[in-house]
Amino acid sequence: MSSYNLLSEPIRKYIAEQNWSELRPIQNAAIQRILTTTDNYILSAKTASGKTEAAFLPILTDVDFSESGVQVLYISPLIALINDQFKRIEELCEHLDIVITKWHGEASQSAKKKLIKNPNGIVLITPESLESMFCNRSHEIPHLFSNLKYVVIDEIHYFDGTNRGVQLNSLLYRIQKRANVNFRLIGLSATIGDLESIKKFGGRPLDTKVLKDSSSKPTSVSFKYFESKGGNNYNLDLIKDLFKEVYNNKVLIFPNSRGKVEEITHYLLKISKQGNLHTNFFAHHSSVDKSLREYIENFAKTNTYSPFSICCTSTLELGIDIGSVDKVVQIDSTFNIASLVQRIGRSGRKDGQESKVVLYNTNSWFLLQSIAIWELYQQGVIDSKTNAVYPFDILVHQVLSVIRSRNGITQNELINYFEQNYSFEHVTAIQIEQTIQSLLEKQIIEQTGQELLISLEGEYIVNSKDFYSVFESEQMYKVIHQNIVIGELPLNPMLSEESKFLLASRVWRVILIENDSKKIIVQPANSGDKPTFYGGPVDISHIIKEKMLEILISKQEFDYLDQASLDALKILRDEFAVYKLVNYKIDRPLKHDVNKTELYTFASSKINRTICLFLDFNGIKNDYNDLENSIILKLTTAQDLYKLFSKFNIDSKEINLYLKEVIEENPNIIDFSKWGKYLPINQQVSLLLDAYYSVEETLQFLNNIELKENIL
């Protein structure tokens, strides 16, 4: 039977009205498989290939919405995506009598109350709102979800390998337990790196199948090279070239940081105004006020004819609906392949159109990284993030949430509950007990009779609105002009009264800083600096670093490079030719200089960080540059380094003891994790070794490499 015939009458009617000539491959496959099996499915297909419909056409056919209780739970990482999908699903349900409810922090309270009173239909929610449901409406969970048939997770790759993903998986387990229900899971994504890891969502990896439409849109690419000379400032020629590239098109520009977004938007606007051309240049990032961002998104979506450029960070990387753009500009390399795939997918969304991407680079290492990522993308390789094997920090958060939600639970019940929780599959009962003991010792929880309860101290933590998320957020000051919020900035020492900065593509002068209400009052000004934002380094995966070396030592030519890129690549290749590297898996350059030695690792950021940990442990001073892949040491020979590496094969007890000392001396080291500080010290050590460093992998890497030296 054709997949169309499997669909219910109202759904077929809907399809007829859409004037679709045919169903897309991913839709056909999904309808067939979802309606004829009981498996979970991950639907993977390129952006704008109709994945939402692929999930909902069969689900709407399968589910009897006249029954009470929420039938379908759609989970999204972003509020903006929920708002977009709400409209789409509403259209899909036009001929069906189905209630659709948005449930997130900015959704209507009355709609939520209505759902509680009469739970049914489809609910669209964020993981954090789900967490809050367990905390504040625990007794409603069975009533809401005991008839749940499907959970749909949108942009599921975004959760994979992240703390938010561990939290989400734990929440799915908690729904199953609390509402005593078994649901099917449908995950949607355009970019999947690690299939095995994604299949674990929902706790039935063996019954979770992947439907993948690997067809990709033709993409035209060009690389341009404008070296930045001194400091962080862009080469003026880059800005002029960029202007020519964008001013007559609809474009998204991704320069990788909020400060650079402001800088580039400012320059482009300036050039355009000088030439009396249009002023549709926008800055879009997390520090620009939400209403302003929505205005920009809406401008892009509704505007059919006029050209515009939105300069943005990853805020416009996921599937928020802004319509189609003509081209995507990436300035310096993305940090991973999935990011590039998502960004490219934003152009040429209409059928038959090709995607267009222009990659600018401002130094040769970024150029090399960009080529590596582009080549891997062409090969269909996507890099993936990996979770900690023992995510103790999320465990501590979930333990607190469960105690709060249950309003008292015995220790044995709690241990048993988390032993079965598939989100913590490798964590043992003894380890769970240690986590609980630590919370008791730190007096976050207390024991009353047989039951564990949140203590007075703990109430402050679990009752704070900051409790629901597993990621940290810094204190921000609102930037206000004439009672209108422009955006928000972290307060830094550079910012004082009379200082000037760029935000939302305009220059502002600080009039007043109100510390109590966390406000910065500003007025427009003529010139100013880009604002300073705090941000940690972003890890680069091993396959990208390895590919960079492969390209560096090969003679491979790339026809998408402009002359300046070719020249820059040649200089870098010539520089490394002296090492006579043959095998990119094994050979690593060791550069002897007049008073220092540089080890070029071409390894993942995590491995580099771990090598530095080993060096610190052995009292060897080192300096590390992730972009250039190099660890700088005092003068040393390859023989000395081999000797040192063999010493790294140390008893893990020693490194544990060392890390304990490090943590005791500097407790802030654990702050890379929001909930890490509540863990016992041995679990803090484990978390560092597991999530921050990578000992096994690093030892394997060091045992495998052969150093190739230059002769001074």
Next chain:
DNA sequence: GACCTGCTGCGGGTTG
């Protein structure tokens, strides 16, 4: 050189 994500419930006021 350095992304992003989310957030309760209540009480008091205003509006239709």
